[in-house]
Amino acid sequence: MATLQCRVVSAREELYSGEISMLIATGTEGEIGVLPGHTPLITLLKPGAMRVQTPNGEEEVIYVSGGVLEVQPKMVTVLADTAMRAHNLDESKIIEARRKAEQMLVNQSDTVQTNAALASLAESVAQLQTIRKYKNRA
Numbered sequence: 396m397a398t399l400q401c402r403v404v405s406a407r408e409e410l411y412s413g414e415i416s417m418l419i420a421t422g423t424e425g426e427i428g429v430l431p432g433h434t435p436l437i438t439l440l441k442p443g444a445m446r447v448q449t450p451n452g453e454e455e456v457i458y459v460s461g462g463v464l465e466v467q468p469k470m471v472t473v474l475a476d477t478a479m480r481a482h483n484l485d486e487s488k489i490i491e492a493r494r495k496a497e498q499m500l501v502n503q504s505d506t507v508q509t510n511a512a513l514a515s516l517a518e519s520v521a522q523l524q525t526i527r528k529y530k531n532r533a
Contacts, residue, residue: 397431398450401471403457405478410457411447418471420445420464429466437465442521444481444528445473456481458525460518481525489526493519 396416403411418429422438440462447455462475496519499511 396450399429399431399469399471401447401473403445403447403459403473403475403478405459405462405475407477410475410478410480411455414450415447415471416450416452417448418445418473419448420459420473422464427464429464429471432468433466435466435468437463440464440473440475442518444521444525446528456525456528458484458522460521481528484522484526486523486526489519489522493523 398414398416401411401413401415401418402409416431420427420429421441421443423441424438427438440459442460443458445457445459447457449455458479458481459473459475460477462473462478465472465474
């Protein structure tokens with residue numbers, strides 16, 4: 396089976412390093428699947444779930460809040476703003492963050508607050524979607 400090397404790195408830590416048979420992430424133009432032999436590219440990532448499949452068929456789900464995906468002939472690199480394994484996401488904290496963001500939108504007083512609330516709301520929604528994808532695979 397053909398494989399490629401993969402590194403998933405956030406500003407805080409390296410979350411994954413090793414061989415993969417496939418990676419699926421959400422780029423700015425939609426979902427992208429990377430298999431061995433993929434054409435080299437660089438794309439921005441949107442917040443959401445990223446799936447890494449190992450050569451033995453196991454799959455790891457990682458939440459990324461955005462970043463860059465680079466595909467080279469034998470290497471895939473993900474540089475994420477923040478990243479966390481899906482099983483480490485705390486659903487109750489995310490739901491509370493979403494509630495606070497929604498409350499901020501209701502009580503907005505300026506553009507900066509509105510943008511911050513929208514960003515927080517988008518991140519919490521992406522995290523909840525990641526948790527749901529992880530639960531469906533577990």
